[in-house]
Amino acid sequence: MGIDLYAKINYMVRILIIKTSSLGDIIHCLPVVNDIKFFVPDSSIDWLVEDSFADVLKLHPDINSVITISLRSWKKNLRKKETWIRLYKAIKAIRQNYYDIIIDFQGLLKSAFFTLFTRGDIHGFDKASIRESAASYFYRFTHTVSKNIHAVVRNRELASKCFEYELSDQPAHFGLEIYNISNFNLSERYVVLIHGSSKKSKQWPIESWFKIIQFFNRQDLRVLLPWGNLEEYKICKILRKDSNNCLVLPKLNINNLANIIAGAKCAIGVDSGLTHLANAEGIPTIGLYMDSNPYLNGVYPNVKIPSVNIGEIGELPTVESVIAQIELII
Numbered sequence: 001m002g003i004d005l006y007a008k009i010n011y012m013v014r015i016l017i018i019k020t021s022s023l024g025d026i027i028h029c030l031p032v033v034n035d036i037k038f039f040v041p042d043s044s045i046d047w048l049v050e051d052s053f054a055d056v057l058k059l060h061p062d063i064n065s066v067i068t069i070s071l072r073s074w075k076k077n078l079r080k081k082e083t084w085i086r087l088y089k090a091i092k093a094i095r096q097n098y099y100d101i102i103i104d105f106q107g108l109l110k111s112a113f114f115t116l117f118t119r120g121d122i123h124g125f126d127k128a129s130i131r132e133s134a135a136s137y138f139y140r141f142t143h144t145v146s147k148n149i150h151a152v153v154r155n156r157e158l159a160s161k162c163f164e165y166e167l168s169d170q171p172a173h174f175g176l177e178i179y180n181i182s183n184f185n186l187s188e189r190y191v192v193l194i195h196g197s198s199k200k201s202k203q204w205p206i207e208s209w210f211k212i213i214q215f216f217n218r219q220d221l222r223v224l225l226p227w228g229n230l231e232e233y234k235i236c237k238i239l240r241k242d243s244n245n246c247l248v249l250p251k252l253n254i255n256n257l258a259n260i261i262a263g264a265k266c267a268i269g270v271d272s273g274l275t276h277l278a279n280a281e282g283i284p285t286i287g288l289y290m291d292s293n294p295y296l297n298g299v300y301p302n303v304k305i306p307s308v309n310i311g312e313i314g315e316l317p318t319v320e321s322v323i324a325q326i327e328l329i330i
Helices: 004-009 023-029 033-039 051-057 071-076 081-095 109-115 133-139 151-163 206-218 230-240 254-262 273-280 320-328
Strands: 011-018 043-050 062-070 098-104 119-125 140-144 190-194 221-225 245-250 267-271 284-288 307-310
Touching: 011 109, 023 033, 023 051, 023 151, 023 273, 033 043, 033 151, 043 051, 051 062, 051 254, 062 081, 071 081, 098 109, 098 151, 109 119, 109 133, 119 133, 119 151, 140 151, 151 206, 190 206, 190 273, 206 221, 206 230, 206 320, 221 230, 230 245, 254 273, 267 273, 273 284, 284 320, 307 320
Parallel strands: 011 043, 011 098, 043 062, 098 119, 119 140, 190 221, 190 267, 221 245, 267 284, 284 307
Antiparallel strands: none
């Protein structure tokens, strides 16, 4: 069913987006919400996601309902009765509504599995375009989308093919809105440095972070250091050691982190979900890339602010190049 036919139907078009994880991948999928609402204004969009990322989606005013699963936890606790009770409740929530279009942007068997419990026409990448080819057999309609384009563009193209609209030069909008910003009594101007990554190969050398902190000390800008696990916390303490201008944040959930990031002058971070979150919030962002391709998964240009990626696979960003970009954006 194409966009022209939808426009002639006088009822609310119900849509389910499936993109369960991770944080960066979810951020890269957000612009499709604004695209769909622009081309199909009489639509209601629900989203299936891992519960640990649900708070981010609740910051988007055009997402009607967030359905949560806990697949990571369930896989570790298959012998527990509570796991099966929670799975049953999730399936019940998924089946509660009939959807005109269901789109699996994840393209994995684990996401395709949940399409079995949906009611409506299921769309996704075709066998040549998808990450796990077997997942394409779960969909009623499949679409060809290049793998050699940025994840934001790739997601937007899949949505455009599902609804048969032309994106043209329509810019990407992430659509996050944060109200009642409370920056934990942080009265000074500050920046956020995001050093943590699940892969060591994506981490920037501590010595380089030290030099960036020293630069911000000279600029009289407070440096905030978030962390997500004990190893990252230990690195935060090392980075703070020789600076009187660093604040190691307490352990925070995504909502509170988003709140703090929203008040920053800029964010600098490795390839991680928080770096992409900063960019999606409209904060000038510098992405540091060493072991992943920024052309496919880097910080994506936000129409509101200047953001840039430095480095690429096998090419370490230099401190000088990072400082040069900082001076351009703050």
